[in-house]
Amino acid sequence: MRKRKSTIYDLAQLAGVSASTVSAVLSGNWKERRIAEATAKKVERLAAAQRYTVNRQASGLRKNRSGLIGMIIPMHDNRFFSSMSQAFERLARERHWYPIVVSTLRDPALELGTVRTLISYQIEYLVVAGATDPDSVSRECRRHGVAHVNVDLPGTRATSVISDxxxxxxxxxxxxxxxxxxxxxxxxxxxxxxxxxxxxxxxxxxxxxxxxxxxxxxxxxxxxxxxxxxxxxxxxxxxxxxxxxxxxxxxxxxxxxxxxxxxxxxxxxxxxxxxxxxxxxxxxxxxxxxxxxxxxxxxxxxQNVEGLLGEAFRIIDSKSFGDKRLIEIKPDLxxxxxxxxxxxxxxxxxxxxxx
Amino acid sequence: MRKRKSTIYDLAQLAGVSASTVSAVLSGNWKERRIAEATAKKVERLAAAQRYTVNRQASGLRKNRSGLIGMIIPMHDNRFFSSMSQAFERLARERHWYPIVVSTLRDPALELGTVRTLISYQIEYLVVAGATDPDSVSRECRRHGVAHVNVDLPGTRATSVISDxxxxxxxxxxxxxxxxxxxxxxxxxxxxxxxxxxxxxxxxxxxxxxxxxxxxxxxxxxxxxxxxxxxxxxxxxxxxxxxxxxxxxxxxxxxxxxxxxxxxxxxxxxxxxxxxxxxxxxxxxxxxxxxxxxxxxxxxxxQNVEGLLGEAFRIIDSKSFGDKRLIEIKPDLxxxxxxxxxxxxxxxxxxxxxx
DNA sequence: CGTTGCTGCACAATCGATTGTGCCAAGCCG
DNA sequence: CGGCTTGGCACAATCGATTGTGCAGCAACG
CATH class of the missing domain: 3.40.50.2300 (Response regulator)
Known part of the structure; x- marks a missing residue:
């Protein structure tokens, strides 16, 4: 039952076209690459029939992107942080990034290890929420060119969004x-x-x-x-x-x-x-x-969880990571x-x- | 400040060896590949100095593995499911898999879409917790050869672990x-x-x-x-x-x-x-x-969250996905x-x- | 009829790591 | 001294998708 996943090469063979044509069609830029509409239609039908799914490891490797955005939190099992996860997912999805939330149990070593692993998966941004040692995380991110924002607990080496x-x-x-x-x-x-x-x-x-x-x-x-x-x-x-x-x-x-x-x-x-x-x-x-x-x-x-993360994403959106500000969000009474x-x-x- | 990440090719050049040697050293199988200990030491020192991190997109592509294990839950912001996330992470880490938990908001369409995306990242296993439509998820997984287990809410197309x-x-x-x-x-x-x-x-x-x-x-x-x-x-x-x-x-x-x-x-x-x-x-x-x-x-x-997920992982460990059993875990009073x-x-x- | 220009696609390089295989040199044995 | 083994490594193919470039074929044009 475990079939081999179909690739653009399989589709190319079935459609009688080249892999690059299949890629162009499936990534939606077939018009710029001057693929005939009939060809595009045929490839799309085949892809649907074969239940083709792009291999994001391959795609990400070539494009040098992953589509992933990470967040570390101390723990899931907590009202505050679990609602942060919920808001984080919503905001990430709005931007067509795929969210990964991982807990680090307030353990600085696990914090750093987790961030390293996230980086090895080529995440594009990182939200560092409630970290015990945000500055070490910042150093690690900076070394690998990963843009990031602190949330909830401030650090000195990245912009921080915290509760007022x-x-x-x-x-x-x-x-x-x-x-x-x-x-x-x-x-x-x-x-x-x-x-x-x-x-x-x-x-x-x-x-x-x-x-x-x-x-x-x-x-x-x-x-x-x-x-x-x-x-x-x-x-x-x-x-x-x-x-x-x-x-x-x-x-x-x-x-x-x-x-x-x-x-x-x-x-x-x-x-x-x-x-x-x-x-x-x-x-x-x-x-x-x-x-x-x-x-x-x-x-x-x-605490205004939506406000905190909304601001964090605004910083990510505007790519203003350099200024290392401290932003305070007012809670509700x-x-x-x-x-x-x-x-x-x-x-x-x-x-x-x-x- | 945003450096290019160093690759095995950079390290190879610095060490005066080939990329395959670097790869062998860093993946830990240099002995089987008969690399001299002195060479291995040199490469390891260099890798540490350069803060080399493997690119898991490349590695995963080649090895046809990702090291990722996914879980979908209805929402994070809930005591039961957030403690499931916590237990899931612990159990995944014990096995050296990297856990990804995503919520699907009890929306069957989002459920399926999320699973498709997880599959496109080549996750190796999936835990389907509290899904509204577990059988559709099962079909999708089966089509792409992704082993999975239902938890909390049972389905008919995969083994299910639920509360008694x-x-x-x-x-x-x-x-x-x-x-x-x-x-x-x-x-x-x-x-x-x-x-x-x-x-x-x-x-x-x-x-x-x-x-x-x-x-x-x-x-x-x-x-x-x-x-x-x-x-x-x-x-x-x-x-x-x-x-x-x-x-x-x-x-x-x-x-x-x-x-x-x-x-x-x-x-x-x-x-x-x-x-x-x-x-x-x-x-x-x-x-x-x-x-x-x-x-x-x-x-x-x-509800015995640890028991539920422990059993789910036992099934994954034993690779006994075929039998589609219904396993009930007793809760605590x-x-x-x-x-x-x-x-x-x-x-x-x-x-x-x-x- | 030769040239130009456009359409529609194929080719091949590339991303970074892994791995089967090959090859050279040193050591050993008879 | 020749052959054989073994150590130590390099080479090159490969995973699947993306993308710059090239090249037929055809129409239009002077």
Whole structure:
């Protein structure tokens, strides 16, 4: 059953023409090469009948192109990156490039190895999303003349398109403070930030946005208001538990730095009485549809994945790889209604901006 | 900065040897071809210095291989399929194949087009996951001699590895009934099934598993106990709402057929008092980590993604594509504790089985 | 009738790596 | 010393498609 694939030579023989004629017909430039329309028709019918498919390895070799565009991401199994894959595919297909997405598990060695392999398949462009070591990837790409763009995590050796974490954190913090109610307890009358890692670029920017808004609104911000305890849910759970003990209840507002952290925090919150939850305003930087069904109101920031990749492709389209800019895309602030509503989510400012 | 990539001919010239010698050295079979070790060392040093990378288009063309293995999935942006991508990559890499995952958006035309393009890149194997029209894909693959396996949704023209939906539904239904409490109301003393589409293979098998267990335990099952209202959350929300009206409260047990449906159901449940929720046992076919933080106990079935793909690769490894078997992999039944616990999830039977 | 110009195609080189085969030189044996 | 083996490599064909160039054949034209 496993037939030999048919080639232009097979078709040429069947049609009684030369291979170059077949090639001209099938690649669509038979008019420029002055092939008679009758001949073209005949070849096309034969190709369809034989179910001919071009061998892109051969074609790519000759044309010194592959039609492939690659993207590396840390992992597939993640809401943010999987929606990046989805957007990436759409944008690549619009441009008639064939998308290849590969995960690198936050392992710098695998990151580099994967990029090398992608290059060996002659990919034409590379989107480097959430890379742990974007600059090494840039060096490798540059050596082989592969144009590329960083997304989500910035590098210094290529143009980077990242989320405007500072702005998003400001918006979330402001909305949290606006929706929160003053407490009599001085200890609890503060907004708190929990989750993430302070060495991470995104977390740092969010901490800054949070701190700046808190300072503007309250005059000052204390060290104990910010706890970049790590990304894991259990760490955030423990952090909020101990905060709860330390200040004798929930704070006025709580900024939770990821959905993973939110999971842990919610595990702790479930042990508290409902009226205590009602006294705290909750916000989460990052979005999960399931969080909309939690039992308390929640503000969430949704990163603008389409915006990030759209901008990345705009850079690729314009071939402006040289300037190594840093482009920031504003996220969206969303509000999960506390009681079942017709539409569960309503966007607040919904803005796409470029710094 | 954009250098021409170096080829074996460049290296040959630099090393003062022939291209075939360079090729032999770099492809690792220089011993069989009796190249002197000194020559090999020299070539390898040069290749490293020049940052030579083989051109896989050329190599693949000559060897009539590509090193590529493809997988099509309906979408990336989904917990189940994105974890399939993750497992697929791991298994492919173990075998030194380069994985390409592409989504086809449940569009039969895009499905076929994507497969054709993958074939034109000379992929060596294809995993067809969750395809809407697996048999058309099979025909296309067969015509071009590409070995393939269906996963998640079965086809008739290739071996299929799917989740044991019947068994999983039985387990979930039994556990639900075991954990549920009898009600005085005759109307409410029943288990109900909600969500999914009856034309879908998976939903049908789950309905059968549910119905068979209910019949065994209660002697009979009524039509109104099963409502395949569709996948959307709003549909499930409406279905449960009207059920609640019809039987004057929640039923004894509720089998929810997807996490999407669960989202909708939870939106409705949030409008009910807590003590009413406590009288119903909830189960969801499919798993979401965020569901663990819901305010009521929940049984969940987690499909065994590693098991599904592991079996698919075992078939590829053994090259037994001819027999067109249907292999069913048992899922896991998990229990989300109702109150914050050290470990939020505990597996109940945790079994991998092949029918 | 010779020249020009156009049509319609074929020929052959090429992309870069792989691989069957051939060939020279050194070593060994009888 | 001649023949045979073996080591060490080069040569050239090959994979399938693309593309610059060449060349018949025919019509038109002066």
């Amino acid at each position: 974490n500072y702005w998003g954190a400001q918006q979330l913090t402001q909305a949290l403070i606006d929706r929160s109610k003053p407490t009599r307890s001085r200890l609890r009358n503060k907004a708190h930030f929990v989750g993430g890692i302070a060495t991470d670029h995104a977390t740092r920017r969010r901490m800054e946005g949070f701190a700046d808004v808190v300072t503007t609104r309250f005059g000052h911000v204390d060290d104990d208001q910010i706890d970049a305890c790590g990304y894991e849910g259990t760490l955030a759970e423990a952090a909020v538990r101990s905060l709860h003990v330390r200040i004798g209840g929930l704070p006025r507002a709580l900024f939770i730095n990821s959905t993973i952290a939110l999971e842990g925090v919610v595990r702790f919150l479930k042990t508290l009485p409902a009226d205590e939850l009602a006294r705290c305003a909750f916000g989460c930087y990052d979005w999960d549809p399931f969080a909309s069904v939690l039992s308390f109101p929640l503000l969430m920031v949704r 969303l509000f999960a209604h506390d009681v079942a509503a017709v539409s569960t989510w309503s966007p607040l400012p919904a803005s796409i901006g470029v710094a | 939906n019947y068994w999983g539904a039985q387990q979930l239904t039994q556990a639900l009934i075991d954990r549920s409490k009898p009600t005085r109301s005759r109307l409410r003393n029943k288990a109900h099934f909600v969500g999914g589409i009856a034309t879908d293979h998976a939903t049908r098998r789950r309905m059968e598993g549910f119905a068979d267990v209910v019949t065994t335990r209660f002697g009979h099952v009524d039509d109104d106990q099963i409502d395949a209202c569709g996948y959307e959350g709003t549909l499930a929300e409406a279905a449960v709402r009207s059920l609640h009206v019809r039987i004057g409260g929640l039923p004894r047990a509720l089998f929810i057929n997807s996490t999407i449906a669960l989202e909708g159901v939870v939106r409705f449940l949030k409008t009910l008092p807590a003590d009413e929720l406590a009288r119903c046992a909830f189960g969801c076919y499919d798993w979401d980590p965020f569901a663990s933080v819901l305010s009521f106990p929940l049984l969940m079935v987690r 998990l229990f989300a504790h109702d109150v914050a616990a050290v470990s939020t999830w505990s597996p109940l039977p945790a079994s991998i089985g092949v029918a």
